[in-house]
Amino acid sequence: MQGGLVVGVSFAYLGLLFAIAYYGERRAAQGRSLVNNPYIYTLSIAVYCTSWTFYGSVGRAAKTGLDFLPIYLGPTLVFVVWSFVLAKIIRICKIHRITSIADFISTRYGKNFALGSLVTIIAVIGTTPYISLQLKSIATSFNLIVGFKNTDFPTYGNPFGIDTTLVVAIALALFAILFGTRHIESSEHHEGLVAAIAFESLIKLFAFLAVGFFVTFSVFDGFGDLFYQAMAHGLTHLFVVNHDQGYGQWVTMTILSMAAILFLPRQFYITAVENRDEIQLRTAAWLFPLYLLVINIFVLPIAIGGKISFAGLASDADMFVLTVPLHFDQTQLALFAFIGGLSAATSMVIVASIALSTMVCNNLVMPLLLRWEWVNLTERGDLSALLLNIRRASILIILLLGYGYFRIASESYSLVTIGLVSFSAAAQFAPAIIGGIFWKGGSSRGALTGLSLGFLVWLYTLLLPSFAQSGWLPINFISDGLFGIYSLKPYALFGLEGFDSLSHSLFWSMLANIGGYVVVSLWGDLSPIDRIQGSLFVDVSEENLGQKDSQYWQGTATIGSMQELVGRFVGTERAEKGFQAFASDQNIVMNENDIADSKMLAHAESVLSGAIGSATARVIIGSMIKGENVSFNEVFQILDETTQVIEYSRMLEVKSTELEETSLKLQRANKRLKEFDSLKDDFLSTISHELRTPLTSIRAFSEILFDADGTTHEERQHFLGIITKESERLTRLIDQILDLAKMEAGRMNWTMSNVDPASTIKEALATMDGLIKERKIQLIVDLSDTIPEIRADRDQLAQVVINVVSNAIKFCKHPGGIIRVSARSHLNGLLVSISDNGSGVLPEHRDFIFEKFHQSRQGSNEMPVGTGLGLAICRQIITFFGGDIWADNGKEGGARITFNIPFSSA
Amino acid sequence: MRRTGRKKEWTLALFCVGILVLFPPIVSIFDKPVLVMGLPIAYVVLFGFWGLVIAAVAYGARRKASTDDPGASSDSLIDKQSDS
Amino acid sequence: MAYSVLVAEDEPNIVLSLQFIMKKAGLNVRVAENGAQAVREIEIEKPDVVLLDIMLPKQDGFSVCETIKSNAEWADIKVIMLTAKSRDEDRQRAMDLGADDYITKPFSTRELVDRVLELVNEDRIADA
Incomplete structure (x- = not known):
C-alpha cells in the first residue's frame, strides 16, 4: 500500500480528532456540554483498550488461547463494586478538586509533597513501558501496512528512511501538546479531550468488530466452522485458558487488571478526575464492561483465523488484525483496522501523557520551584505560560522515555508482556489509595514507606530484568542474581521459585508495599493533618459535598489581590469569571478592596487546585495571606502551624x-x-x-x-x-482542754522512756489514796511482779490510771464501793483492767464514753464534777503508746475499763 | 420489581461469586478443549458468565423509578442504604 | 400572795445559788433536777415563772419549753431560758418555741431577779 496514502489518512484522522476536540471545547464554553452524558463518559473510560487490546490480545490468544481475558474480567469485577469504590473516589476527587492520582494520594496523606512527587515518579517510570508499547504497535503496524508486498510473506518496509518509531513518538508528542496544553484550565475538566477520546473508542471498536466479522463470516463460515477448522488444524490448545501450567498467572493478571482499571494514571484521570457527574457512573458500571465484552468476542476467532491463514509461515501474531485482511486482499479493511489501531494507541498516549504531565507539573516541578527562593516565583507576572511550558516539556520527555524503553527492551517482548509491567507498577498505588479511603489510620509515613518499598521491588523484579533480557544489563543478573548472590535472583527472590515472573513480582512487591504501609502507619502516632484528611476521605458522603477543607484560612488579603494571584496561574479572564461566578453563587457583591473571607480564600484555593494541584495551591494562597515578601520556607510552615x-x-x-x-x-x-x-x-x-x-x-x-x-x-x-x-x-478543765488540743494537734511534749508499769501504777494509786479512804472504798490491786517494761511517758501513763480510777470512784456503789485494779502480761503487752461495782456502762455508750465532753450524769453529787475530758485524754495517750482502750462490764456488773500497751522489746 | 434495600450486600455477594467462578478451582472444571454446540466450552462459559455479571450490575445500577429524569444528580451513589 | 418560781437545773451549785437569790427576792422556789421532773412539778402546781436550763437530763429544755407553751392552760407561764449555750441559733430556737426571755450563764444575779419580777408584774398589769 502507498506509504503516502497511509500517512495522509493517518493525519486526516488526527485532524478529525482535533476538530472534534475543538468542537467539544466550543460547546463547553457555550455551556452546552457535549460530553456531559453517561455514554460519552463510558466511551472515554474505554481508553483502557489500547494497542494491547487491539493487537496484543490477538497475539496472546494465538499463542496461549483464552488467557488474554483476565485483563477484561478484572475491570468487570471492579465495576461490580462501583458503588463503594469508584463512586467514593469520584466523590473525593470532586470535593478536593483532585487533578491526578498523585494529587489524590498526596492530598489524602496531609498534602504531602514527598508523597506526591514519589507517586509522580512511579507513575512516569511505570507508564513508560506502556507508552513504548503503543509506539511499537503504531510503528510496526505502519511499517507493515506500507511494506506489505505480497500475500504470502509479510515483510516490514521503512518508508521514512529513519526510525519510524521515533517519528511516531515525536508526532504523538506534538499532537498531545496541541491537544492538552493549549491553555490552563481553571477547572480540572478537559471537555474537548474527552470528546475526542470517546470518538476514538468508537472507531477502534468498529474497526476491530469489522475485522472480526470479516474473519468469522467471510473467511470462515461462522463460529461453528471456524472452531471446527481450528480443531482440524490441531489448535485445540487455544480453546482453553491453560492446558499445562497452573492458573497462577491467570489469577495474577486478574488482580493486576483490577488494580489497573482504577490506578493506572490515565484511567484514574479519565474515570475520576474528568467525571462530570457521579450519576453517569450508574450507566458506565454496566456499559463499560459490556464494551469490553463486545470488543473481545472476536479476539479468539481472529487469532485462529491468523493461525490457519499463516500456517507454516513466519508471522507476527500481534499483527494478525492487519495481516489477515491484507492476506485476503482486503486493503480497505486493513486500512480501517490500521486506523482503529492508531486510535487505540493515540488515545492512550494522549490521555496518559496529559495526565502524567499534569502530575509532573503540579506535584513535582511546581512545588520544587516554589521551594527554591531564587526562582522568586510569586513575584512573577503571568505564570500560566510557565505552567504550560512545564507541561509541554513533560509530555515530550515522557514520550521520549517511552521511545527509549522501546529501543532498550521492547523488541524482545510481546505487547502484552510489556503492558503487564506497567500494570504491576500501577498496582503499587492500590494499598495507599484503598487503605486511604477505607482506613483512617493510614499515615503519610506509612504510605511513603509502602510505596517506596513496593516500587523498589517492582523495579528489581520486573523492570531491571527486562533490561537484562534485552542485553542492556548483563544477563547473569537474572541467572545468578545481583553480585552473584543466588538469593537475589530477580525472578526467584529469596529462593522463591515455581512462579511466573509476574506473579513472583506481584507477591513480593505487594508484601513489601502493604506490609510497609500497615506497619509504619501503626507504628507512630498519626499527625493531626493525617487524621483530618483521613476522616475527610474515609467519611466522605453527600453532606460533605461542596464543603472544602480550607476552612482554616484566615487572613488579610483583599479580594482584588486574590483574584490577581489566581489570574497569574489560570489567566486573568478565567480568574475574573471564576470569581464572579463564585460571587453570584454566594449572593454577594464583590468589592476589590474587601478583605477576602475564608470562603473566598477556599474558593481561590480550589480554583488554583484545579490548575496546579492542591498542595501547591495551598502554599500559594498561604503566601498571599501571610504577606508579600514572606519566604516560601515560612509559607510551607503554614501547614505545620x-x-x-x-x-x-x-x-x-x-x-x-x-x-x-x-x-x-x-x-x-x-x-x-x-x-x-x-x-x-x-x-x-x-x-x-x-x-x-x-x-x-x-x-x-x-x-x-x-x-x-x-x-x-x-x-x-x-x-x-x-x-x-x-x-x-475550771482550772482542771482548762488544763485538760489544752492537753487534749496539744495531743490532737501532735504538739504534745512526750518524754518517752522505758517504764516499769507496776511501779507507775502503784504511784498513781498512791496519789488517790486520800480520796479512796475518805469514801470508804475497798481497793483491790492485783499486779503481776514480772511485767516487762513498756515504752511510754511515765507521767502520762500515771495520768491514765488516775483518770480511770477517778471515774471508777465516781460511779462505784456508795457506800460499799469496790474497785479492782489488775495488771499483767498478755500476748506481747501490758494489760490493765480497772473495774468498779457500779451500775455499769450501757452497751450503746461503750464507744461513746471516750468522746470529748461525754458526761454521765449518774455519778455521786459529792464527787468533784468531771470535765467530760478524762477518758478522751486517756484514749489519746494510750493510742499514742500504740495500745487500745475499751470499756465493758465486769463480772459484778460494774463498769470495766481495760487498756493494753505493747512491751518496748516488741 | 422490588428493591431489597441491601444493595451493598448483594454487590459484595456478586463480586465474590465472580471471583469464585473465575478463579481456580472452579475455572478448571470447564477449562477443557471440548466443543459444545460448535463452540469451545471455556469460551462459552466465560463469555456467558461475563454477560450475566454485566446484566446483574445493570439491574443493580438502575435508578429509582421516581427519580428517572436524567438530571437527578442528587441521587446519591454512595452508601445507598435506603433503596426501597 | 407570793409568786412561785420553778428552777429546772441539774448543776447542784447553780440550783443552790438560784434558790438563795429567789427566796431573798420574796419568791417561792421549787426545784426540778431534770426535764421530766420539771413537767411533773408544773402538773402538781402551776408556777408563775420557770427558770429553764437547756442541757437537762431526760428531757431537754427546748422540749420542756415547747410542752409548756403548747399547752393552753400553761401558756401564761413565763419561761426564762437560763443556759450556757450562747449560740444565736439556740437563742432563736428558744424564742421560736415561745420562751419569754433567754439569759446566758454566767448571769448577773440582780439582772435575773429584776427580769423575773418584771415578767410577773407585767402579768399582773395585764390581769388588772
Missing part, C-alpha cells in the same frame, strides 16, 4: 477536662472543710458551755457574798467552799 493549632486545641480539650476534675475535687474539699468547720463550731460551743457552768456558780455566789446581807456565817463558809471547788474545776 495549622496542624499545631489543631494539636493545641486538642491539648486545650485535655486541659479543660483536667480543670473540670480539679474543680470537682475542690468542691469535695470545700464540703469537707465545711464539715470540719461545723465540727469545730460544735467543739467550741461545747467548751464554752463547759467553761460557763463553773463560772456561773462562781459568779452567782460571789455576787451573793458581795451583797452579804441576810446570810449566815455558815452559809458564807459554804458558798466560799463552792467557789473554791468550782475554781479548781
Whole structure:
C-alpha cells in the first residue's frame, strides 16, 4: 500500500480528532456540554483498550488461547463494586478538586509533597513501558501496512528512511501538546479531550468488530466452522485458558487488571478526575464492561483465523488484525483496522501523557520551584505560560522515555508482556489509595514507606530484568542474581521459585508495599493533618459535598489581590469569571478592596487546585495571606502551624477536662472543710458551755457574798467552799482542754522512756489514796511482779490510771464501793483492767464514753464534777503508746475499763 | 420489581461469586478443549458468565423509578442504604 | 400572795445559788433536777415563772419549753431560758418555741431577779 496514502489518512484522522476536540471545547464554553452524558463518559473510560487490546490480545490468544481475558474480567469485577469504590473516589476527587492520582494520594496523606512527587515518579517510570508499547504497535503496524508486498510473506518496509518509531513518538508528542496544553484550565475538566477520546473508542471498536466479522463470516463460515477448522488444524490448545501450567498467572493478571482499571494514571484521570457527574457512573458500571465484552468476542476467532491463514509461515501474531485482511486482499479493511489501531494507541498516549504531565507539573516541578527562593516565583507576572511550558516539556520527555524503553527492551517482548509491567507498577498505588479511603489510620509515613518499598521491588523484579533480557544489563543478573548472590535472583527472590515472573513480582512487591504501609502507619502516632484528611476521605458522603477543607484560612488579603494571584496561574479572564461566578453563587457583591473571607480564600484555593494541584495551591494562597515578601520556607510552615493549632486545641480539650476534675475535687474539699468547720463550731460551743457552768456558780455566789446581807456565817463558809471547788474545776478543765488540743494537734511534749508499769501504777494509786479512804472504798490491786517494761511517758501513763480510777470512784456503789485494779502480761503487752461495782456502762455508750465532753450524769453529787475530758485524754495517750482502750462490764456488773500497751522489746 | 434495600450486600455477594467462578478451582472444571454446540466450552462459559455479571450490575445500577429524569444528580451513589 | 418560781437545773451549785437569790427576792422556789421532773412539778402546781436550763437530763429544755407553751392552760407561764449555750441559733430556737426571755450563764444575779419580777408584774398589769 502507498506509504503516502497511509500517512495522509493517518493525519486526516488526527485532524478529525482535533476538530472534534475543538468542537467539544466550543460547546463547553457555550455551556452546552457535549460530553456531559453517561455514554460519552463510558466511551472515554474505554481508553483502557489500547494497542494491547487491539493487537496484543490477538497475539496472546494465538499463542496461549483464552488467557488474554483476565485483563477484561478484572475491570468487570471492579465495576461490580462501583458503588463503594469508584463512586467514593469520584466523590473525593470532586470535593478536593483532585487533578491526578498523585494529587489524590498526596492530598489524602496531609498534602504531602514527598508523597506526591514519589507517586509522580512511579507513575512516569511505570507508564513508560506502556507508552513504548503503543509506539511499537503504531510503528510496526505502519511499517507493515506500507511494506506489505505480497500475500504470502509479510515483510516490514521503512518508508521514512529513519526510525519510524521515533517519528511516531515525536508526532504523538506534538499532537498531545496541541491537544492538552493549549491553555490552563481553571477547572480540572478537559471537555474537548474527552470528546475526542470517546470518538476514538468508537472507531477502534468498529474497526476491530469489522475485522472480526470479516474473519468469522467471510473467511470462515461462522463460529461453528471456524472452531471446527481450528480443531482440524490441531489448535485445540487455544480453546482453553491453560492446558499445562497452573492458573497462577491467570489469577495474577486478574488482580493486576483490577488494580489497573482504577490506578493506572490515565484511567484514574479519565474515570475520576474528568467525571462530570457521579450519576453517569450508574450507566458506565454496566456499559463499560459490556464494551469490553463486545470488543473481545472476536479476539479468539481472529487469532485462529491468523493461525490457519499463516500456517507454516513466519508471522507476527500481534499483527494478525492487519495481516489477515491484507492476506485476503482486503486493503480497505486493513486500512480501517490500521486506523482503529492508531486510535487505540493515540488515545492512550494522549490521555496518559496529559495526565502524567499534569502530575509532573503540579506535584513535582511546581512545588520544587516554589521551594527554591531564587526562582522568586510569586513575584512573577503571568505564570500560566510557565505552567504550560512545564507541561509541554513533560509530555515530550515522557514520550521520549517511552521511545527509549522501546529501543532498550521492547523488541524482545510481546505487547502484552510489556503492558503487564506497567500494570504491576500501577498496582503499587492500590494499598495507599484503598487503605486511604477505607482506613483512617493510614499515615503519610506509612504510605511513603509502602510505596517506596513496593516500587523498589517492582523495579528489581520486573523492570531491571527486562533490561537484562534485552542485553542492556548483563544477563547473569537474572541467572545468578545481583553480585552473584543466588538469593537475589530477580525472578526467584529469596529462593522463591515455581512462579511466573509476574506473579513472583506481584507477591513480593505487594508484601513489601502493604506490609510497609500497615506497619509504619501503626507504628507512630498519626499527625493531626493525617487524621483530618483521613476522616475527610474515609467519611466522605453527600453532606460533605461542596464543603472544602480550607476552612482554616484566615487572613488579610483583599479580594482584588486574590483574584490577581489566581489570574497569574489560570489567566486573568478565567480568574475574573471564576470569581464572579463564585460571587453570584454566594449572593454577594464583590468589592476589590474587601478583605477576602475564608470562603473566598477556599474558593481561590480550589480554583488554583484545579490548575496546579492542591498542595501547591495551598502554599500559594498561604503566601498571599501571610504577606508579600514572606519566604516560601515560612509559607510551607503554614501547614505545620495549622496542624499545631489543631494539636493545641486538642491539648486545650485535655486541659479543660483536667480543670473540670480539679474543680470537682475542690468542691469535695470545700464540703469537707465545711464539715470540719461545723465540727469545730460544735467543739467550741461545747467548751464554752463547759467553761460557763463553773463560772456561773462562781459568779452567782460571789455576787451573793458581795451583797452579804441576810446570810449566815455558815452559809458564807459554804458558798466560799463552792467557789473554791468550782475554781479548781475550771482550772482542771482548762488544763485538760489544752492537753487534749496539744495531743490532737501532735504538739504534745512526750518524754518517752522505758517504764516499769507496776511501779507507775502503784504511784498513781498512791496519789488517790486520800480520796479512796475518805469514801470508804475497798481497793483491790492485783499486779503481776514480772511485767516487762513498756515504752511510754511515765507521767502520762500515771495520768491514765488516775483518770480511770477517778471515774471508777465516781460511779462505784456508795457506800460499799469496790474497785479492782489488775495488771499483767498478755500476748506481747501490758494489760490493765480497772473495774468498779457500779451500775455499769450501757452497751450503746461503750464507744461513746471516750468522746470529748461525754458526761454521765449518774455519778455521786459529792464527787468533784468531771470535765467530760478524762477518758478522751486517756484514749489519746494510750493510742499514742500504740495500745487500745475499751470499756465493758465486769463480772459484778460494774463498769470495766481495760487498756493494753505493747512491751518496748516488741 | 422490588428493591431489597441491601444493595451493598448483594454487590459484595456478586463480586465474590465472580471471583469464585473465575478463579481456580472452579475455572478448571470447564477449562477443557471440548466443543459444545460448535463452540469451545471455556469460551462459552466465560463469555456467558461475563454477560450475566454485566446484566446483574445493570439491574443493580438502575435508578429509582421516581427519580428517572436524567438530571437527578442528587441521587446519591454512595452508601445507598435506603433503596426501597 | 407570793409568786412561785420553778428552777429546772441539774448543776447542784447553780440550783443552790438560784434558790438563795429567789427566796431573798420574796419568791417561792421549787426545784426540778431534770426535764421530766420539771413537767411533773408544773402538773402538781402551776408556777408563775420557770427558770429553764437547756442541757437537762431526760428531757431537754427546748422540749420542756415547747410542752409548756403548747399547752393552753400553761401558756401564761413565763419561761426564762437560763443556759450556757450562747449560740444565736439556740437563742432563736428558744424564742421560736415561745420562751419569754433567754439569759446566758454566767448571769448577773440582780439582772435575773429584776427580769423575773418584771415578767410577773407585767402579768399582773395585764390581769388588772
